[in-house]
Amino acid sequence: MALEDYKTALVTGASSGIGAAVVRDLAAAGKEVHAVARRQDRLEALAAETGCIPHVLDLRDQDALYETLGKIDTDILVNNAGLGRGFENFSTTPADEINLTIEVNVLSALHVVRACVGGMRERNCGHIFNIGSVAGLYPVNSTIYGASKGAVHLMSQNLRLELAGTGIRVTEVCPGRIETEFFGKAIDDEKLAAKMVSGFEVMQPEDISNAIMYAVGAPWRVNIGLIEMTPTEQHLGGGTITPAAGR
Ligand SMILES: NC(=O)c1ccc[n+]([C@@H]2O[C@H](COP(=O)([O-])OP(=O)(O)OC[C@H]3O[C@@H](n4cnc5c(N)ncnc54)[C@H](OP(=O)(O)O)[C@@H]3O)[C@@H](O)[C@H]2O)c1
Numbered sequence: 001m002a003l004e005d006y007k008t009a010l011v012t013g014a015s016s017g018i019g020a021a022v023v024r025d026l027a028a029a030g031k032e033v034h035a036v037a038r039r040q041d042r043l044e045a046l047a048a049e050t051g052c053i054p055h056v057l058d059l060r061d062q063d064a065l066y067e068t069l070g071k072i073d074t075d076i077l078v079n080n081a082g083l084g085r086g087f088e089n090f091s092t093t094p095a096d097e098i099n100l101t102i103e104v105n106v107l108s109a110l111h112v113v114r115a116c117v118g119g120m121r122e123r124n125c126g127h128i129f130n131i132g133s134v135a136g137l138y139p140v141n142s143t144i145y146g147a148s149k150g151a152v153h154l155m156s157q158n159l160r161l162e163l164a165g166t167g168i169r170v171t172e173v174c175p176g177r178i179e180t181e182f183f184g185k186a187i188d189d190e191k192l193a194a195k196m197v198s199g200f201e202v203m204q205p206e207d208i209s210n211a212i213m214y215a216v217g218a219p220w221r222v223n224i225g226l227i228e229m230t231p232t233e234q235h236l237g238g239g240t241i242t243p244a245a246g247r
Pocket residue numbers: 012013014015016017018019036037038039040042057058059060080081082083084104131132133134174175176177178179180181182183185205
């Protein structure tokens with residue numbers, strides 16, 4: 001089982017950023033690619049460009065999610081749709097924005113996997129990519145988003161255990177900053193949003209897609225479990241060394 005054995009791919013959050021880049025690369029690799037998002041105009045443009053099959057769908061609508069995804073024999077799942085609200089201040093973030101972030105990043109992500117994994121198990125064939133974040137691995141000052149991506153991290157790790165022996169591969173991708181529409185939607189203050197992708201050279205959506213294509217193209221005996229990738233000049237972890245007072 002390897003890239004040439006996978007026939008059909010499903011990419012959520014395909015209307016921009018990472019998702020659109022992955023659709024382009026999987027279509028160029030000859031796969032039948034199903035592209036899911038809410039913005040119809042973007043999906044239609046991508047379909048005209050790549051030949052992908054568009055599905056206009058709000059992933060929070062669980063009935064529609066199962067109805068649409070249940071009809072597709074997905075071999076490669078790129079579980080990518082997501083957003084981040086409340087970066088500025090957890091305590092003042094409206095409750096519905098907390099709920100929205102958790103609903104899409106965690107609940108929808110779980111249901112997307114559930115809608116696809118049954119068929120994968122029956123065919124003993126599949127590769128699941130969950131798009132997490134470095135925010136799910138390290139504290140990066142994002143309480144709500146970090147909570148959602150931390151959930152994606154343990155979902156991926158447990159899924160790999162649960163799927164042992166089925167032949168299905170699971171890869172979690174944890175990127176740092178990428179130049180997409182993400183921060184513009186996440187942060188209301190335009191200057192602050194722009195600052196998140198400036199000051200040093202951030203990654204491009206194609207960089208993440210290249211990593212996904214590497215993992216899906218690896219020989220079947222290889223499962224790339226976790227890809228952590230950051231801009232060369234973005235650093236995480238560590239901290240200030242404070243001399244112990246009085247010692
Ligand atoms: N950009 C970064 O620095 C960064 C870093 C680490 C991880 N990530 C993660 O990467 C993933 C992709 O983000 P991106 O950077 O490519 O940002 P993006 O360009 O804003 O893409 C987000 C995608 O998610 C879709 N989406 C959002 N809510 C949806 C819903 N309810 N139903 C269906 N689709 C929905 C959007 O499509 P519609 O609006 O058309 O529905 C869009 O296609 C996210 O999971 C994000 O958390 C991003």
